[in-house]
Amino acid sequence: MSITPVTNSDKLVVKGARVHNLKNLNLEIPRDSMVVFTGLSGSGKSSLAFDTIFAEGQRRYIESLSSYARQFLGQVDRPDVDFIEGLSPAVSIDQKSTNRNPRSTVGTITEIHDYLRLLWARIGIPYCADCGERIVKQTPQQIVDQILEFEDGTRFQILAQLVDQKKGEFVDLFKDLVSQGYARAVVDGEVIQLADAKPLKKTFKHDISVVVDRLVSKKDIVGRLTDSVETALKLAGGRIIIDLIDEKRAAKKLRVFSERMSCPNEHPLAISEIEPRTFSFNAPFGACQECGGLGTKMSADVDLVIGDPDDSIADGVLLPWSTPQGKIYPYMTRMMTGLATELKFKLSTPWSKLPEEIQQAVLFGNNFDVQVKWKNKYGRELRYTTGFEGVIAYVERKLLETESDYARAKWAGYHREVDCPACDGSRLRPEVLAIKVADSSIADVAKLSLADCFAFFEKIKLDSRDVKIAAQVLREIKARLEFLLAVGLDYLSLDRAAATLSGGEAQRIRLATQIGSGLTGVLYVLDEPSIGLHQRDNRRLIETLLKLRDLGNTLIVVEHDEDTIKASDWIVDIGPGAGVHGGEVVHSGTYKDLLKNKASVTGAFLSGKQNIETPTARRPVDAKRVVKVIGARENNLKNIDVEFPLGVFTAVTGVSGSGKSSLVNDILYETLANRLNGAKGVAGKHKRIDGIDQLDKVVHVDQAPIGRTPRSNPATYTGVFDHIRKLFADTSESKARGYQQGRFSFNVKGGRCESCSGDGTLKIEMNFLPDVYVACEVCHGARYNRETLQVKYKNKNIAEILEMPIAEAAEFFAPINSIARYLETLVEVGLGYVRLGQSATTLSGGEAQRVKLATELQRRSYGRSIYVLDEPTTGLHFEDVRKLLLVLNGLVEKGNTVIVIEHNLDVIKCADWVIDLGPEGGAGGGEVLAIGTPEQVAKSAKSFTGKFLKETLAS
Numbered sequence: 001m002s003i004t005p006v007t008n009s010d011k012l013v014v015k016g017a018r019v020h021n022l023k024n025l026n027l028e029i030p031r032d033s034m035v036v037f038t039g040l041s042g043s044g045k046s047s048l049a050f051d052t053i054f055a056e057g058q059r060r061y062i063e064s065l066s067s068y069a070r071q072f073l074g075q076v077d078r079p080d081v082d083f084i085e086g087l088s089p090a091v092s093i094d095q096k097s098t099n100r101n102p103r104s105t106v107g108t109i110t111e112i113h114d115y116l117r118l119l120w121a122r123i124g125i126p127y128c129a130d131c132g133e134r135i136v137k138q139t140p141q142q143i144v145d146q147i148l149e150f151e152d153g154t155r156f157q158i159l160a161q162l163v164d165q166k167k168g169e170f171v172d173l174f175k176d177l178v179s180q181g182y183a184r185a186v187v188d189g190e191v192i193q194l195a196d197a198k199p200l201k202k203t204f205k206h207d208i209s210v211v212v213d214r215l216v217s218k219k220d221i222v223g224r225l226t227d228s229v230e231t232a233l234k235l236a237g238g239r240i241i242i243d244l245i246d247e248k249r250a251a252k253k254l255r256v257f258s259e260r261m262s263c264p265n266e267h268p269l270a271i272s273e274i275e276p277r278t279f280s281f282n283a284p285f286g287a288c289q290e291c292g293g294l295g296t297k298m299s300a301d302v303d304l305v306i307g308d309p310d311d312s313i314a315d316g317v318l319l320p321w322s323t324p325q326g327k328i329y330p331y332m333t334r335m336m337t338g339l340a341t342e343l344k345f346k347l348s349t350p351w352s353k354l355p356e357e358i359q360q361a362v363l364f365g366n367n368f369d370v371q372v373k374w375k376n377k378y379g380r381e382l383r384y385t386t387g388f389e390g391v392i393a394y395v396e397r398k399l400l401e402t403e404s405d406y407a408r409a410k411w412a413g414y415h416r417e418v419d420c421p422a423c424d425g426s427r428l429r430p431e432v433l434a435i436k437v438a439d440s441s442i443a444d445v446a447k448l449s450l451a452d453c454f455a456f457f458e459k460i461k462l463d464s465r466d467v468k469i470a471a472q473v474l475r476e477i478k479a480r481l482e483f484l485l486a487v488g489l490d491y492l493s494l495d496r497a498a499a500t501l502s503g504g505e506a507q508r509i510r511l512a513t514q515i516g517s518g519l520t521g522v523l524y525v526l527d528e529p530s531i532g533l534h535q536r537d538n539r540r541l542i543e544t545l546l547k548l549r550d551l552g553n554t555l556i557v558v559e560h561d562e563d564t565i566k567a568s569d570w571i572v573d574i575g576p577g578a579g580v581h582g583g584e585v586v587h588s589g590t591y592k593d594l595l596k597n598k599a600s601v602t603g604a605f606l607s608g609k610q611n612i613e614t615p616t617a618r619r620p621v622d623a624k625r626v627v628k629v630i631g632a633r634e635n636n637l638k639n640i641d642v643e644f645p646l647g648v649f650t651a652v653t654g655v656s657g658s659g660k661s662s663l664v665n666d667i668l669y670e671t672l673a674n675r676l677n678g679a680k681g682v683a684g685k686h687k688r689i690d691g692i693d694q695l696d697k698v699v700h701v702d703q704a705p706i707g708r709t710p711r712s713n714p715a716t717y718t719g720v721f722d723h724i725r726k727l728f729a730d731t732s733e734s735k736a737r738g739y740q741q742g743r744f745s746f747n748v749k750g751g752r753c754e755s756c757s758g759d760g761t762l763k764i765e766m767n768f769l770p771d772v773y774v775a776c777e778v779c780h781g782a783r784y785n786r787e788t789l790q791v792k793y794k795n796k797n798i799a800e801i802l803e804m805p806i807a808e809a810a811e812f813f814a815p816i817n818s819i820a821r822y823l824e825t826l827v828e829v830g831l832g833y834v835r836l837g838q839s840a841t842t843l844s845g846g847e848a849q850r851v852k853l854a855t856e857l858q859r860r861s862y863g864r865s866i867y868v869l870d871e872p873t874t875g876l877h878f879e880d881v882r883k884l885l886l887v888l889n890g891l892v893e894k895g896n897t898v899i900v901i902e903h904n905l906d907v908i909k910c911a912d913w914v915i916d917l918g919p920e921g922g923a924g925g926g927e928v929l930a931i932g933t934p935e936q937v938a939k940s941a942k943s944f945t946g947k948f949l950k951e952t953l954a955s
Contacts, residue, residue: 010030010031010032010086011028011029011030011031011085011086012028012029012030012031012053012084012085012086012087012088012523012554013027013028013084013085013086014026014027014028014048014052014053014081014084015081015082015083015084015085016081016082016083017047017048017052017079017080017081017082018080018081019047019048019051019052019055019079019080019081020044020047020051020583021042021043021044021047021579021580021582021583021833022044022047022048022052022583023583023584025044025048025583025584025585026585027048027572027585027588028588029556029570029572029588030569030570031086031088031554032549032552032553032554033549033554033555033568033569033570034545034546034549034555034557034567034568034569034570035554035555035556035557035568035569035570035571035572036557036558036559036564036565036568036570036571036572037049037556037557037558037559037572037574038558038559038560038565038571038572038573038574038602038877039573039574039575039582039586039601039602039877040575040576040577040578040582040601040833040877040879040880041578041830041833041846041847041875041876041877041880042578042579042582042831042832042833042834043574043575043576043577043578043582043583043833043877044574044582044583044584045558045574046527046558046844047583048572048574049525049527049556049558050092050094050525050527050558051079052079052080052081052084053084053087053090053523053525053556054090054092054523054525055079056078056079056081056084056087057087057088057089057090057523058090058092059077059078059079060087061089061090077774087523088521088522088523088553088554089521089522089523090522090523090524090525091514091522091523091524091525092525093507093510093511093514093524093525093526093527093529094507094525094526094527100498100499101498101499102294102497102499103281103282103293103294104497104498104499105446105494105495105496105497105498106450106484106492106493106494106495106496106498106501106509107446107494107495108282108498109498109509109510109513110480110484110494110509110512110513110516111480111513112477112480112481112494113446113494114276115473115476115477115480116279116442116445116446116477116494117276117277117278117279117280117442118276118473119437119470119473119474119477120274120279120435120437120442121274121275121276121278121279122469122470122473123437123462123466123469123470124274124435124436124437124442125435125436125437126261126274126431126434126435127434127435127436128263128264128265128267128434129267129430129431129433129434130263130265130267131263131265131267132434133263133264133265134264135261135262135263135264136261136262137258137259137260137261138257138258138259139259140226140229140230140233140259141226143229143233143240143257144222144225144226144229146257147217147225147229147242147257148217148219148221148222148225150217150244151217152217152218152219153216153217153218154216154217154244155214155215155216155217155244155245156214156215156216156217156242156243156244156245157211157212157213157214157215157242157243157245158211158212158213158214158215158228158229158232158240158241158242158243159186159209159210159211159212159232159240159241159242159243160209160210160212160231160232160233160235160236160240160241161207161208161209161236161239161241162208162209162210162235162236163206163207163208164207165205165206165207166205166206167202167203167204167205167206168200168202168206169199169200169201169202170199170200170206170208171199173208174194174197177194177210178194178195182194182210182211182212183195183211184210184211185197185208185209185210185211186207186208186209186211186243187200187206187207187208188206188207188208189207191211194210209236209241210235212228212231212232212235212240213225213228213231213232215228233259238258238259238260239256239257239258239259239260239262240256240257240258241254241255241256241257242254242255242256242257261273261274274435278432278435279428279432279435279442281293281295281427281428286428286429286432287427287428287429288420288422288423288426288427288428288429289422289429290420290421290422290423291420291422291423291427293427293428294420294427295419295420295423295425295426295427295495296417296418296419296420296425297417297418297419297420297421298399298412298415298416298417298418299396299415299416299417299418300391300392300393300395300396300414300415300416301414301415301416301682302363302392303683304319304413304414304415304416304680304682305318305319305320305363305391305392305395305414306318306319306351307319307322307326309350309351309352310350310351310352311326311350311351312346312347312348312349312350312351313328313336313347313349313351313362314327314328314333314347314348315327315328315348316328317350317351318332318362318391319414320391320394320395320398320411320414321336321391321394328347333347334372334373334374335370335372335386335388336362337372337373338370338371338372338373338388339361339362339370339388341370341371342368342370342371343358343361345358361388361390362390362391363390363391363392364390364392364393365387365388365389365390365392365393366388366390368388369385369386369387369388370385370386370387370388371383371384371385372384372385372386395411395414395415396415398411399411399412399415409680410680413680415682416682417682423443425495426441426443426446426447426495427443427495428442428443437460438456438460438461438462440456443495445494446493446494446495447493447494447495448493448494449490449491449492449493449921449922449923449924450481450484450485450489450490450491450492450493450494451485451490451491451922452923453481453493453494454478454481454482454485457474457477457478457481458478460474479516480512480513480516483512483513483515483516483544484509484512485540486512486515486540486541486543486544486547487508487509487511487512487529487540487541487544488508488533488534488537488538488540488541488656489505489508489509489512489656490921490922491655491656491657491658491920491921491922491923491924491925492505492657492921492922493922502531502532502661503531503532503703503845504528504529504530504531504532504533505532505656507526507527507529507531508529508533508541511526511529511544511545511548512544514548515544515547515548515551518551519551519553520551520552520553521552521553522553522554523553523554523556524548524553524554524555524556525556525558526545526555526556526557526558526559527558528558528559528560528561528874528875529541529545529557529559529564530559530561530563530564531871531874531875532656532871532903533656533903534654534655534656534903534944534945535563535903535905535944535945535948536655536944536948537655537656538561538563538564539563541564542563542564542567545557545564545567546567549569560875560876560877560878562606565591565594565602565606566591568591569590570588570589570590571587571588571589571590571591571594572585572587572588573585573586573587573588573594573597573600573602573603574586575599575600575601575602576599576600576601577833578830578832578833579805579807579832579833579834579835580805580808580833581833582833586599586600586602587599587600587602587603591606594606595607601877601878601879602877602878605878605879610878610879612878612881612882612885612906612909612910614909614910614953615910618648618912618913618933618934619647619648619649619892619912621645621648621912621913622645622646622647625645625646625647625691625694626643626644626645626646626691627643627644627646627668627672627689627690627691627692627694627695627866628641628642628643628644628689628690628691629641629642629643629644629663629667629668629686629689630686630687630688630689630690631686631687631688632662632663632667632684632685632686633685633686634659634662634663634666634667634684634685634686635659635662635666635684635926636657636658636659636662636922636923636925636926637659637662637663637667637684637926638926638927640663640926640927640928642663642915642928642931643931644668644897644899644915645897645912645913646691646694646695646866646897647892647895647896647897648892648897648898648912648913649888649889649892649898649900649910649911649912649913650897650898650899650900650911650912650913650914650915651899651900651901651902651907651908651911651913651914651915652664652899652900652901652902652914652915652916652917653901653902653903653908653914653915653916653917653937653945654916654917654918654925654929654944654945655918655919655920655921655925655944656921657920657921657922657925658917658918658919658920658921658925658926659917659925659926660901660917661870661901662684662926663917664868664870664899664901665700665868665870665901666683666684667683667684667685667686667689668689668868668899669698669700669868670682670683670684671683671686671689671692672689672692672695672698672866673698673700675692676692676695676696676697676698677697677698694864695864695865695866695897696862696864696865697864697865697866698865698866698867698868699856699865699866699867699868700868701849701852701853701856701867701868701869701872702849702852702869702870703845703846703848703849703870703871703874704845704848705840705841705843705845705848706840706843706848706851706852707840707841708840708841709759709839709840709841710759710760710761710839710840710841711746711747711758711759712839712840712841713802713836713837713838713839713840714806714826714831714834714836714837714838714843714851715802715836715837717840717851717852717855718822718826718851718854718855718858719822719855719858720819720822720823720836722741723816723818723819723822724744724798724801724813724819725741725742725744725745725798726741727793727816727819728741728744728791728793728798729741729743729744731791731792731793733790733791733792734791737787737791739751739788739791743788744784744788744791744798745758746758746759746760746783746784751784751785751787751788752783752784752785752788753776753778753779753782753783753784753785754785755776755777755778755779756776756778756779756783758783758784759776759783760775760776760779760781760782760783761774761775761776761781761839762774762775762776762777782799783799783802783837784797784798784799794812796812799837801836801837802835802836802837803835803836803837804835804836805832805833805834805835805836806823806826806827806831806832806833806834806835806836807827807832807833809823809836810823810824810826810827810832821858822854822858823836825854825857825858826850826851826854828854828857828883828886828887829850829853829854829857829883829884829887830850830876830880830883830884831847831850831851831854834847844874844875845874845875846872846873846874846875846876847875849869849872849874850872850884853869853872853887857887857890857891861891861894861895861896862895863894863895863896864895864896865896865897866896866897866898866899867888867891867896867897867898867899868899868900869888869898869899869900869901870900870901871900871901871902871903871904872884872888872900872902872907873902873904873906873907878906881904881906881907882906885906885907885910888900889910892912905948905949905952906952908934908945908949908952909934909949909952909953911934912933913931913932913933914930914931914932914933914934914936914937914945914949915928915931916928916929916930916931916937916940916943916945916946917929918942918943918944918945919942919943919944929942929943929945929946930942930943930945930946934949934953935953937949938950938953
């Protein structure tokens with residue numbers, strides 16, 4: 001094993017990098033600096049930053065481990081590079097590794113929740129979950145002092161409870177007590193003489209308390225009382241009962257005292273000791289018993305069960321009981337006929353006109369039986385009586401009972417994930433929530449926005465004892481919160497589920513965590529940290545990056561954001577083009593020098609020599625052709641009404657967390673998909689949406705991967721691979737060999753390499769590191785067996801076709817329209833550099849989104865479609881943004897509607913219509929600040945977007 005020695009040089013030197021499209025690249029960059037890698041999409045930035053520099057850093061780390069540790073990690077291939085000098089320990093902060101575990105929250109992944117658990121365990125004050133009284137531990141002396149406060153002459157006896165609701169005869173216990181000198185006991189509420197005690201009924205549960213002493217309250221009983229209390233506490237494990245007796249012995253009053261935690265009103269407690277694990281929703285000690293610590297449950301939703309309210313039960317308004325054609329199933333017809341007879345209503349009456357009590361009975365059942373009648377095949381009428389459970393109970397039961405994945409998906413479609421009713425979404429037991437610091441439970445604090453959470457700990461008032469205990473913990477909590485605020489995440493809360501975070505949010509959380517770690521001498525490689533961030537918050541992010549640099553670290557930031565490029569110490573521009581036309585260093589130097597570099601496309605845009613033109617005219621908005629969302633109140637939306645004009649290009653803007661995704665993705669898209677596409681999604685909370693009848697289809701072009709295995713690629717996703725396989729099957733060589741189209745599929749046996757099952761790679765599991773894929777040793781990544789690869793079209797076999805960049809493939813197949821039209825569309829959306837068979841696992845979110853967009857562009861459009869895109873400029877260079885705008889405007893020119901959620905000012909200024917939400921993120925957002933053309937929004941004094949848009953339009 002040979003490792004290139006790291007020198008004490010102040011430079012990081014890369015020699016001969018050839019990973020992917022890199023052309024034997026040489027590079028020197030300064031250490032302890034912030035270096036931005038920029039260039040066209042697909043130029044080789046990520047190949048250099050992640051697949052070369054970071055990959056070599058990771059490999060060297062693994063090789064530095066002992067042979068014992070390495071056996072669990074497997075062999076990691078060395079990147080195709082001659083050598084790298086000056087390489088520090090490397091940490092990658094990308095967007096792909098978002099935690100999908102439903103138990104992970106912002107609090108757990110930042111470790112702030114661990115500190116909160118420690119804080120609440122050490123200084124939290126417990127209260128009774130039933131009555132709200134404070135729960136305290138008492139010393140024997142405190143118990144004695146309270147008993148001495150009884151009125152003089154009060155008669156009482158001290159009891160030590162030995163048996164609490166247990167079955168048995170307890171003969172041995174009675175004998176043992178007699179031998180210890182005790183004379184009396186209270187058994188099931190009755191005082192007995194122990195000497196005369198008889199065996200109890202062993203089939204019944206019993207309570208047994210021994211009478212330790214009988215006293216009358218007066219001043220001179222202190223010594224005897226103390227001895228008796230200590231004896232009783234020892235016998236009963238820290239808990240005693242004082243039985244107060246009046247003169248006539250007619251009534252009793254019990255007082256309970258405990259060395260352990262206990263409620264003064266004697267409510268039972270489930271917590272014996274308060275420890276950090278008590279506050280963990282991932283452990284049985286603290287997790288809500290109803291939801292198991294998830295905070296949510298699946299509940300049947302009336303809105304999903306009921307179809308068009310103007311339909312009747314007979315016409316299929318009850319969706320779970322109706323056919324796809326809109327008719328109620330025969331069995332349910334008989335059941336509902338019986339119910340209609342019982343409740344005196346007609347099945348033909350529209351649902352909206354049925355009385356509310358009838359609707360409630362149909363949905364939730366009732367307490368009486370219905371008579372079901374039907375005729376058998378001989379015409380004989382049969383009848384039976386059965387209970388009616390209601391539609392809601394029916395679908396909930398079906399979801400629990402089914403074992404089929406298909407049926408489970410079907411019944412789950414009628415359910416909505418709601419906060420657990422037992423813990424109200426807090427994930428914790430009631431008795432845990434009753435433990436408070438500064439009058440707040442741990443869940444109360446976790447629900448606050450991070451900005452409010454920081455303010456809570458800044459202003460918290462504690463007594464001198466608690467300050468001493470909590471000082472260090474509070475410092476850690478506040479430091480971590482400060483870092484999260486610094487990267488623009490003030491609108492998130494600690495209880496926010498990690499699975500709901502965007503890639504940009506997850507990356508910035510990991511960035512904040514790294515700053516909190518205080519490491520120095522580290523190489524950080526970041527992938528577009530500005531994604532999803534409004535211009536207002538960009539400055540704070542840049543300051544955070546510079547702070548990380550100033551700790552003594554080197555930052556390599558793959559980025560297209562102009563502000564980040566300007567703030568960097570060094571800029572590396574990779575290009576000049578994408579794919580085979582890239583892979584070279586166009587510029588390596590300062591920002592000033594980049595502006596002068598005539599070969600750099602990036603420099604041309606930054607210097608103003610090239611730009612994205614602002615449209616000279618906007619498409620007119622027709623007030624009658626709109627889709628109107630009424631009463632939107634999902635997440636932080638404040639019951640707003642929003643009109644989306646049809647036939648134009650609309651940008652929805654606002655600071656991070658202002659409610660853009662809640663409005664567009666959760667409400668508008670989900671509702672349209674359910675109504676137009678027959679989807680079964682759960683729409684966000686709103687009153688209704690008007691104007692849907694003007695549309696035929698809605699398409700959501702998101703950034704989710706097009707596949708999660710190396711088998712998925714642009715060729716298979718778009719469908720062009722079917723045409724290519726058919727072309728190969730039609731060659732004379734294939735016909736001579738009897739090969740069919742399936743021979744050229746790597747998903748079925750026959751033509752594929754069986755060593756790797758057509759993957760082309762073999763997966764090496766890395767345990768606590770991400771899995772690594774290495775080329776198959778038999779086919780060397782070609783996916784096919786030798787015989788299949790012998791069939792060629794224009795001197796290229798099927799594997800060589802899949803290795804072609806899409807732009808090259810478009811030229812290669814230009815005469816064949818059925819193939820060329822797919823490939824030309826992929827080139828149009830800026831994916832000419834991507835290889836036709838490139839694994840889906842290697843595509844960025846932006847690339848996956850553009851593959852989907854190209855696929856949609858291939859489908860026939862009738863001009864009544866809405867296209868919804870969430871930050872389509874992710875990962876795009878200025879030049880790529882220009883190309884994307886041409887494609888989106890092409891969709892609008894065909895009469896369609898395009899709605900984008902976007903922060904990129906070049907896109908916003910080119911939109912016909914802008915809807916700006918805010919003013920802040922989280923609870924401070926959810927309102928419409930400005931609406932109109934970009935010029936109109938730019939005049940809004942309330943809009944942060946308007947302020948930046950005004951500058952952009954003026955430039």
